[in-house]
Amino acid sequence: MLRADDDKSLEIAVFGDTEAGKTSFVTRYCKNIFREETETTMGIALHLRDICRENFKCRLKIWDVTGLERFFHLGVTSAT
Numbered sequence: 001m002l003r004a005d006d007d008k009s010l011e012i013a014v015f016g017d018t019e020a021g022k023t024s025f026v027t028r029y030c031k032n033i034f035r036e037e038t039e040t041t042m043g044i045a046l047h048l049r050d051i052c053r054e055n056f057k058c059r060l061k062i063w064d065v066t067g068l069e070r071f072f073h074l075g076v077t078s079a080t
């Protein structure tokens with residue numbers, strides 16, 4: 001059982017074809033926002049979400065990875 005003062009973090013990477021809905025899914029999950037018009041992710045974007053329960057705390061670091069090979073060399077382009 002985890003205690004409330006335990007600091008845990010979990011990293012998740014989301015991969016897939018461009019226009020598959022990766023950024024929309026991650027943005028909805030982390031910020032509860034959906035936009036019909038999105039910009040192509042260049043490189044990798046980091047999104048954060050903290051999960052807090054009575055006896056459990058965890059920071060999720062979700063890496064939204066571009067589906068376009070030409071942007072792979074750019075690395076992390078934004079962090080939230």
Ligand SMILES: Nc1nc2c(ncn2[C@@H]2O[C@H](COP(=O)(O)OP(=O)(O)O)[C@@H](O)[C@H]2O)c(=O)[nH]1
Pocket residue numbers: 016017018019020021022023024025035036037038039040041067
């Ligand atoms: N209707 C609808 N459109 C979606 C959904 N998820 C993504 N889209 C649209 O699909 C397009 C591509 O989404 P995006 O998140 O940029 O895809 P990514 O390239 O995989 O990051 C955007 O115009 C989104 O608004 C969904 O669940 N429903």
Ligand SMILES: [Mg+2]
Pocket residue numbers: 022023024039040041064066
């Ligand atoms: Mg994207």
